[in-house]
Amino acid sequence: MRTVRLSQLSVNAEAEVQDLAGPPQFRNRLFSLGITPRSRLVLVRRMPLGGPLEIEVRGTRLAIRRHDADRVWVSVVG
Known part of the structure; x- marks a missing residue:
């Protein structure tokens, strides 16, 4: 598996x-959204002009700022 930033x-x-x-407050915010270690997610789309990323995690679609996505390390599945 290859590990990259979200x-x-x-x-x-x-x-x-x-x-x-990142700091505990940042990690706790992501935990509350369902983004936890070993959770699976899909990158649905990238907003233009450096806007947020739309992801699907645990059946819910979320927008996450690119700056925050830089702090999430993921392994590509498949």
């Missing part, structure tokens, strides 16, 4: 969360 993931790629970097 912001580097290709559209429609499925990945498993490996690590969340």
Whole structure:
């Protein structure tokens, strides 16, 4: 498996969360959204002009800022 930042993931790629970097407040916010280690997610689309990324995790679609996506390390599945 190849590990990359969530912001580097290709559209429609499925990945498993490996690590969340950053302060405890940031990690707790992602935990509350369902983004936890070993959870699976799919990058649905990238908004233009450096906008947020749309991801699907645990059956819910979320928007995450690219800056925050840089702190989420994932392993590409398949």
